[in-house]
Amino acid sequence: GLIEEEKLGxxxxxxxxxxxxxxxxxxxxxxxxxxxxxxxxxxxxxxxIKKADTKQVVDKTTRATMIAKDIRAVGEPILGxxxxxxxxxxxxxxxxxxxxxxxxxxRIEHVPSMSE
Numbered sequence: 001g002l003i004e005e006e007k008l009g010x011x012x013x014x015x016x017x018x019x020x021x022x023x024x025x026x027x028x029x030x031x032x033x034x035x036x037x038x039x040x041x042x043x044x045x046x047x048x049i050k051k052a053d054t055k056q057v058v059d060k061t062t063r064a065t066m067i068a069k070d071i072r073a074v075g076e077p078i079l080g081x082x083x084x085x086x087x088x089x090x091x092x093x094x095x096x097x098x099x100x101x102x103x104x105x106x107r108i109e110h111v112p113s114m115s116e
Contacts, residue, residue: 068093
């Protein structure tokens with residue numbers, strides 16, 4: 001494949017996104033605050049494209065390309081240093097194709113505001 005199995009097996013990018021229940025539990029257990037309201041919303045990675053594309057001229061291939069570029073801007077330094085810069089074009093081209101073909105966009109969950 002594109003990535004050597006040994007390199008894939010040795011790659012570790014620790015990331016953990018707590019669920020809303022976990023956040024509530026930690027706040028309640030800590031005891032300094034009483035949580036009265038917690039707002040959570042999901043946002044598509046391409047939400048900014050949808051808002052700017054009022055005439056709906058951006059097709060799914062262009063949208064997928066833009067999302068893949070966003071992912072690449074964040075991920076390439078980490079991925080390139082581990083897997084090698086020489087596969088980055090192919091890797092992100094494959095990601096773009098995956099997004100285009102699946103029709104699904106990556107989603108992000110935000111917990112933007114809480115009040116005591």
